[in-house]
Amino acid sequence: MNCNTVHDVLPLYLSGELRAEELADMQLHLRECQRCAAEVNADRELDEALRTAILEETPDVSAVLHRVHERKAAPWWKQVPHLVSAHMAAVVAAIIVIALISLPGVYVHRAQRNMALAAASDHYSDLVLLRHPDWEHTPEEVARFMQQQFPQKQNLLHAITPDGASLEKVRLCNVDGTLYAHFVFRTGTAETSVFLRAIPEGRDRYQAAHLSDGEHGLEVAGFSSSGLTGVVVGQQGVVPTREIAGQLTKAL
Amino acid sequence: MGLGWTQLFPAHELTMPGDRKFEFENVALPHAAGLLRYALHLEGQKARAEDLVQETLLSAWRNFHQFERGTNCKAWLFRILKNLHYKQMRRNGQQPEVPLEEQAPGFSAPERISATQEMQEAFARLTSEHKEVLQLAVVEGFGVREIAELLQVPQGTVMSRLSRARTSLRAALQARAPVREGSL
Numbered sequence: 001m002n003c004n005t006v007h008d009v010l011p012l013y014l015s016g017e018l019r020a021e022e023l024a025d026m027q028l029h030l031r032e033c034q035r036c037a038a039e040v041n042a043d044r045e046l047d048e049a050l051r052t053a054i055l056e057e058t059p060d061v062s063a064v065l066h067r068v069h070e071r072k073a074a075p076w077w078k079q080v081p082h083l084v085s086a087h088m089a090a091v092v093a094a095i096i097v098i099a100l101i102s103l104p105g106v107y108v109h110r111a112q113r114n115m116a117l118a119a120a121s122d123h124y125s126d127l128v129l130l131r132h133p134d135w136e137h138t139p140e141e142v143a144r145f146m147q148q149q150f151p152q153k154q155n156l157l158h159a160i161t162p163d164g165a166s167l168e169k170v171r172l173c174n175v176d177g178t179l180y181a182h183f184v185f186r187t188g189t190a191e192t193s194v195f196l197r198a199i200p201e202g203r204d205r206y207q208a209a210h211l212s213d214g215e216h217g218l219e220v221a222g223f224s225s226s227g228l229t230g231v232v233v234g235q236q237g238v239v240p241t242r243e244i245a246g247q248l249t250k251a252l
Numbered sequence: 253m254g255l256g257w258t259q260l261f262p263a264h265e266l267t268m269p270g271d272r273k274f275e276f277e278n279v280a281l282p283h284a285a286g287l288l289r290y291a292l293h294l295e296g297q298k299a300r301a302e303d304l305v306q307e308t309l310l311s312a313w314r315n316f317h318q319f320e321r322g323t324n325c326k327a328w329l330f331r332i333l334k335n336l337h338y339k340q341m342r343r344n345g346q347q348p349e350v351p352l353e354e355q356a357p358g359f360s361a362p363e364r365i366s367a368t369q370e371m372q373e374a375f376a377r378l379t380s381e382h383k384e385v386l387q388l389a390v391v392e393g394f395g396v397r398e399i400a401e402l403l404q405v406p407q408g409t410v411m412s413r414l415s416r417a418r419t420s421l422r423a424a425l426q427a428r429a430p431v432r433e434g435s436l
Contacts, residue, residue, distance in 0.1 A: 011396055016395070017395045046418060064306050071310055072273075
């Protein structure tokens with residue numbers, strides 16, 4: 001190590017950050033070079049004098065510590081930093097307002113999803129597991145059912161029958177806490193479920209959402225029209241639920 | 253005798269070893285004085301510096317679970333303080349304040365002053381950059397690597413800045429040419 005190197009690494013030497021090998025070289029040079037040793041000593045003395053001078057005028061921190069302690073002990077809403085700007089506060093307020101405005105939509109969307117999954121589960125339960133025997137099969141039973149459940153809707157059954165399909169059976173079922181008429185239509189070997197209920201105008205209308213129920217290998221498509229809403233359920237990749245839902249929206 | 257920790261906080265609020273509050277008060281709060289010294293350098297005004305230290309300590313308290321035990325708590329606190337200061341400046345559209353003495357390094361008439369006062373005045377005449385590195389290295393005891401990380405500059409920059417700062421301080425002390433107490 002020479003004098004120039006010593007000068008370069010002096011800050012690291014004074015802060016005790018030199019590696020062992022460099023430190024040994026430095027100490028060796030300082031023993032041999034009086035000029036560098038004097039420079040190091042002068043810097044050390046300067047640092048010590050500066051440290052003393054600065055520490056002597058350090059202000060009292062007890063007031064700050066008292067304030068910190070009070071804020072720490074305060075309820076969380078009083079611990080919100082004072083440094084939050086008006087700009088940030090406006091952004092936070094806007095986010096809260098948007099969240100509040102969109103909450104009903106989120107709720108409806110979630111309710112729709114829950115209903116769709118419940119309908120898929122019901123379709124599986126009714127048509128695969130055959131758990132419910134209370135179906136209406138004959139034309140007379142179906143006509144009576146339609147009259148009881150949809151008295152104001154003439155020709156509804158015809159309107160909801162998918163192209164090329166025929167009604168197999170219908171029953172009243174509870175889907176996610178709400179009563180629906182569960183129509184089962186057959187096209188060849190494929191069965192399509194249409195869950196339908198009457199609704200007051202403008203309420204609980206299902207969007208044209210499309211969900212896959214991977215657990216049961218089913219897919220679900222929602223639909224709604226004036227005074228009616230529901231979902232179409234069928235085997236994934238076999239029953240075109242989305243197209244049928246679209247047709248129902250137009251037909252009803 | 254200065255205030256101790258038990259005197260700063262009421263007895264019923266004292267905590268026991270092992271809990272988070274105890275650890276914070278023993279690991280973080282002792283650095284409050286150093287934080288205030290650095291905040292004074294950054295802010296220039298005592299009231300603003302105190303506010304900055306208060307927010308630094310509260311932020312540290314809220315995020316104390318993120319602090320890794322065994323690492324340098326002082327460096328962690330100084331980083332929080334520096335970040336809060338930058339945020340404030342950006343929010344207010346401010347540039348770093350330049351103290352008046354840097355714009356016009358005046359030299360008052362010789363007077364009777366102590367060596368400590370002489371040093372304080374010489375230090376006050378340094379540039380903001382030089383004061384900052386000297387304060388962090390010499391007074392607060394940070395290493396070159398820690399200062400480089402705090403100031404977001406290369407280590408070589410810190411080292412050269414420290415060398416120049418010591419040279420400037422020495423020059424400022426010589427230029428002051430004071431009449432020291434007891435020298436007459």
